[in-house]
Amino acid sequence: MDVQTFFTFLLIGVSISAVYAISATGLVVTYVTSGVFNFAHGAIGMFIAFVYWELRVHRGWPTPLALLVTLGVVAPAIGVLLDTVVMRRLLSGASVATKLVVTLALLLAFQGLALAFWGIKLRALPGLWGDRTFKLFGLVVSWDQTTTVLAALVVAFGLRLLFRRTRLGVAMRAVVDNPELCAIKGLSPKRVTAASWALGAMLAGLAAILIAPGLNLEVNTLSLLVVSAYAAAVVGRLHDLPATFVGALVLGVSQTLLIGYLPQTNEIVRNLKPAMPFLLLVAALLLMPERRLPEPERTPPEPAPPRPRVSAAVGVVAVVAVLALSFTMSNFQLLVAAKGMVFACATLSLVLLTGSSGQVSLMQMSFAGVGAVVLGKIGGGLPYVVALPLAGLAAAALGALVALPVIRLRGIYLALSTLAVAILMDSLVFGNSRFLGGGATIAVPRPSLFGLSLHSDRSIFILTVAAVAVFANLFLLVRRSAFGRMLAGMRDAPKACQTLGMSLTSVKLRVFALSAFVAGVSGGLLGSLQVRVGALDFLYFRSLTVLLVATIFGITSVSGAVLGALFFVVLPEILRSAGSTGGGGVAGTQALQPLIIGVLAIAVARHPEGLAGQLRAWLRPRWQRLVPAGGPPGAPVTGAAADMPAVAPHEEVPVGVGD
Amino acid sequence: MASATDTPRSSLLPAPTARSHDGEPPLLELRGVRAAYGKIEVLHGIDLAVRGGAILAVLGPNGAGKSTMLRIVSGAMRPSAGTVRLEGHDVTGVSAERRARIGVCLVPEGRGIFPNLTVRENILMDTYGAPGRGARVLEDVTYDRFPRLGERRQQLAGTLSGGEQQMLSLARALTTDPALILLDELSMGLAPILVEELFAVVQQLAGTGVTTVIVEQFAEVVLGFADEVVLMTQGRVRLTGSPSDVRHDLADAYLGRAST
Numbered sequence: 001m002d003v004q005t006f007f008t009f010l011l012i013g014v015s016i017s018a019v020y021a022i023s024a025t026g027l028v029v030t031y032v033t034s035g036v037f038n039f040a041h042g043a044i045g046m047f048i049a050f051v052y053w054e055l056r057v058h059r060g061w062p063t064p065l066a067l068l069v070t071l072g073v074v075a076p077a078i079g080v081l082l083d084t085v086v087m088r089r090l091l092s093g094a095s096v097a098t099k100l101v102v103t104l105a106l107l108l109a110f111q112g113l114a115l116a117f118w119g120i121k122l123r124a125l126p127g128l129w130g131d132r133t134f135k136l137f138g139l140v141v142s143w144d145q146t147t148t149v150l151a152a153l154v155v156a157f158g159l160r161l162l163f164r165r166t167r168l169g170v171a172m173r174a175v176v177d178n179p180e181l182c183a184i185k186g187l188s189p190k191r192v193t194a195a196s197w198a199l200g201a202m203l204a205g206l207a208a209i210l211i212a213p214g215l216n217l218e219v220n221t222l223s224l225l226v227v228s229a230y231a232a233a234v235v236g237r238l239h240d241l242p243a244t245f246v247g248a249l250v251l252g253v254s255q256t257l258l259i260g261y262l263p264q265t266n267e268i269v270r271n272l273k274p275a276m277p278f279l280l281l282v283a284a285l286l287l288m289p290e291r292r293l294p295e296p297e298r299t300p301p302e303p304a305p306p307r308p309r310v311s312a313a314v315g316v317v318a319v320v321a322v323l324a325l326s327f328t329m330s331n332f333q334l335l336v337a338a339k340g341m342v343f344a345c346a347t348l349s350l351v352l353l354t355g356s357s358g359q360v361s362l363m364q365m366s367f368a369g370v371g372a373v374v375l376g377k378i379g380g381g382l383p384y385v386v387a388l389p390l391a392g393l394a395a396a397a398l399g400a401l402v403a404l405p406v407i408r409l410r411g412i413y414l415a416l417s418t419l420a421v422a423i424l425m426d427s428l429v430f431g432n433s434r435f436l437g438g439g440a441t442i443a444v445p446r447p448s449l450f451g452l453s454l455h456s457d458r459s460i461f462i463l464t465v466a467a468v469a470v471f472a473n474l475f476l477l478v479r480r481s482a483f484g485r486m487l488a489g490m491r492d493a494p495k496a497c498q499t500l501g502m503s504l505t506s507v508k509l510r511v512f513a514l515s516a517f518v519a520g521v522s523g524g525l526l527g528s529l530q531v532r533v534g535a536l537d538f539l540y541f542r543s544l545t546v547l548l549v550a551t552i553f554g555i556t557s558v559s560g561a562v563l564g565a566l567f568f569v570v571l572p573e574i575l576r577s578a579g580s581t582g583g584g585g586v587a588g589t590q591a592l593q594p595l596i597i598g599v600l601a602i603a604v605a606r607h608p609e610g611l612a613g614q615l616r617a618w619l620r621p622r623w624q625r626l627v628p629a630g631g632p633p634g635a636p637v638t639g640a641a642a643d644m645p646a647v648a649p650h651e652e653v654p655v656g657v658g659d
Numbered sequence: 660m661a662s663a664t665d666t667p668r669s670s671l672l673p674a675p676t677a678r679s680h681d682g683e684p685p686l687l688e689l690r691g692v693r694a695a696y697g698k699i700e701v702l703h704g705i706d707l708a709v710r711g712g713a714i715l716a717v718l719g720p721n722g723a724g725k726s727t728m729l730r731i732v733s734g735a736m737r738p739s740a741g742t743v744r745l746e747g748h749d750v751t752g753v754s755a756e757r758r759a760r761i762g763v764c765l766v767p768e769g770r771g772i773f774p775n776l777t778v779r780e781n782i783l784m785d786t787y788g789a790p791g792r793g794a795r796v797l798e799d800v801t802y803d804r805f806p807r808l809g810e811r812r813q814q815l816a817g818t819l820s821g822g823e824q825q826m827l828s829l830a831r832a833l834t835t836d837p838a839l840i841l842l843d844e845l846s847m848g849l850a851p852i853l854v855e856e857l858f859a860v861v862q863q864l865a866g867t868g869v870t871t872v873i874v875e876q877f878a879e880v881v882l883g884f885a886d887e888v889v890l891m892t893q894g895r896v897r898l899t900g901s902p903s904d905v906r907h908d909l910a911d912a913y914l915g916r917a918s919t
Contacts, residue, residue, distance in 0.1 A: 171784065173773070174780075177776065180755075
């Protein structure tokens with residue numbers, strides 16, 4: 001390739017870097033003032049770009065006016081609204097999982113809103129200057145590229161001035177340090193965070209409007225394009241703006257050059273392209289020393305586990321009851337219910353990890369995918385009872401392998417690195433024809449037991465229910481054990497655990513492997529259920545959904561996992577079948593779902609213990625009224641523990657006493 | 660942001676609701692104030708009145724509720740029952756930031772500073788509670804009284820020594836012309852020589868006639884210059900009186916034998 005081509009690629013790289021930098025800056029601004037890493041940042045930008053399209057193209061406003069209204073009025077309004085309705089409620093020490101889920105839900109909500117307003121049609125957004133170009137040293141440079149780079153420079157110097165020289169900017173940094181002290185000193189932390197969210201939305205919108213002309217104006221592409229901005233923000237350790245700019249520059253340029261120069265024929269290289277930002281994200285996460293905000297974290301209260309005999313009995317009764325019930329169900333109902341149960345297993349794997357130990361993984365479905373692929377490969381030759389656990393073990397091995405390098409990361413950094421691994425696996429493993437057959441799918445056998453064929457939909461449903469029962473008991477067993485107390489200790493006070501001689505590394509490795517095992521088995525079950533699985537079943541986005549469901553319904557309890565699975569898998573299927581018979585209802589429910597998710601996210605922001613926790617709190621006094629004087633042997637915790645985790649740790653039911 | 664810049668301080672308050680019989684209402688008055696963290700009540704009905712210009716020392720052992728009481732006066736925490744009045748105006752529902760702007764100045768327990776802001780930027784944040792005053796004026800007054808802060812103006816506050824951090828925290832009381840100063844455990848964790856230096860500033864402030872409430876565990880330091888003393892244990896006011904009245908009851912109170 002000649003020099004001319006090199007400089008053309010370099011120019012493209014620099015202007016893409018400028019967009020990453022603008023977007024990453026917005027991410028950093030909101031993160032430092034509110035402690036919320038905003039997964040919806042790209043989706044907000046996407047939405048604002050659509051608003052710009054509406055004004056500029058659809059209504060034919062002149063460019064400057066459309067820009068001014070979009071970035072000067074609509075974007076700040078969205079930012080302030082987000083802060084008032086959602087983010088502000090998160091300020092008092094919400095857990096990483098809660099914050100992640102709230103922004104994930106917002107991501108879905110913004111996508112849903114955009115789809116509801118503008119539909120799925122692809123649209124082209126014209127550049128700010130149309131196609132106008134000029135020549136510089138023989139190189140064709142577009143006015144848009146120039147504007148983009150200039151915009152990034154203006155943002156860089158503008159923000160530096162804002163944060164160092166103005167009272168509002170200094171106040172934004174002060175709010176991060178100590179919001180209560182701000183109030184005591186007479187400045188309202190609410191106004192400051194509102195200002196920073198307004199600024200964040202403006203930067204997200206600016207980045208999207210600048211980059212959209214080069215792509216199609218489409219919901220998903222624009223929402224997820226900012227992933228590269230995440231990597232840039234991590235290079236700046238989520239607070240350092242100059243470093244963020246350097247990160248963006250390195251990312252944008254290297255990405256463009258690699259794409260330009262790497263051979264296009266190799267499948268791995270082709271698959272690597274979309275994964276590139278994530279490779280760089282992983283590298284940045286591992287190489288950059290982490291910096292945590294000085295922020296106390298509050299995990300939602302865990303309900304005390306019932307006694308082993310009670311939970312085992314509940315499991316057996318559930319399986320028997322479901323067996324009886326299954327004879328009244330149609331094949332369709334059986335399959336939907338089984339899918340719900342598989343999802344409950346996957347959610348339980350996250351309850352085990354995040355609920356018990358406070359670590360957030362965004363790659364549970366990748367573990368599930370490994371389980372399914374391994375079961376597909378070995379299931380033909382080995383008996384099912386051997387092959388399924390082996391599939392789980394393969395996932396567990398991967399879990400330990402992933403945990404090893406990222407073990408020192410915590411909180412949002414850990415979550416981001418698991419997300420990056422999940423996306424790498426999407427393109428390198430599940431999208432690779434060497435691992436999966438043609439069409440990127442693999443056949444997975446249905447179960448059989450000692451030569452007895454259990455191929456019917458009913459047997460697979462019963463098997464999934466049994467799996468939920470077994471894993472729920474496993475989870476409760478862990479919670480009651482010394483290992484469970486180590487997990488809780490690590491979650492609540494890692495430093496204290498170290499002083500007691502506990503190895504955080506070993507505990508983290510073990511819980512990661514255990515959680516991956518459960519996820520792997522659930523993936524194997526999904527494979528058996530569907531008979532054929534492919535890359536789409538284990539897309540990273542599904543892992544985000546698992547976290548979303550687990551957190552909305554209760555990240556610390558079995559009931560949360562099961563309720564969540566029923567809501568997210570079974571309810572949409574029922575609605576869909578009702579909609580298709582009733583006619584016209586499908587579009588309505590599809591538009592409704594993101595709104596429902598958005599509302600649930602706000603609910604989670606206020607009640608981190610999730611819907612299951614709410615339900616328990618509502619049921620408990622009524623149950624105690626029904627069963628007076630001590631209650632049943634497995635009676636749950638006393639009322640106070642659920643409401644006041646911080647001050648009443650001694651109210652936990654003594655573990656193992658009397659058994 | 661500082662909309663209160665040109666409004667006189669007292670006009671931000673709601674209309675007065677009560678006046679004591681002898682004319683002037685107390686500058687600060689608590690009536691039946693109760694407070695709870697979660698379900699655990701820590702203040703069980705506090706009644707307290709401080710007249711304008713007085714220095715009130717609040718003494719008591721750990722866990723007596725002294726800091727909670729100050730947080731309620733500053734608005735950082737809402738009482739579960741009872742009222743807080745400033746110059747007769749009910750401010751119970753008024754936010755902390757508005758109280759700060761009308762002249763309530765809490766120097767909180769621990770280090771009331773922003774560790775990741777420089778000394779200068781910390782002082783800039785004090786301007787929110789001092790409508791009409793520029794950062795430059797506040798800086799000059801602070802560096803004049805605490806030259807060591809002047810030498811370190813570009814340094815991150817979190818890297819200052821404990822004593823310097825406390826000076827920076829206390830500077831606000833000095834510079835913002837407050838109507839009511841609330842000092843919470845100024846001496847905590849500091850060397851005696853620093854404590855002396857800080858209390859010299861407090862005495863200087865008190866000499867200007869500003870109403871001051873001082874919470875301290877080291878009773879002897881404050882008994883020297885307080886006008887009135889309140890003794891709190893277990894969320895209740897046990898004794899009120901002049902320093903000489905209270906002095907001999909102190910030991911009993913700290914050991915849990917105070918009469919109720």
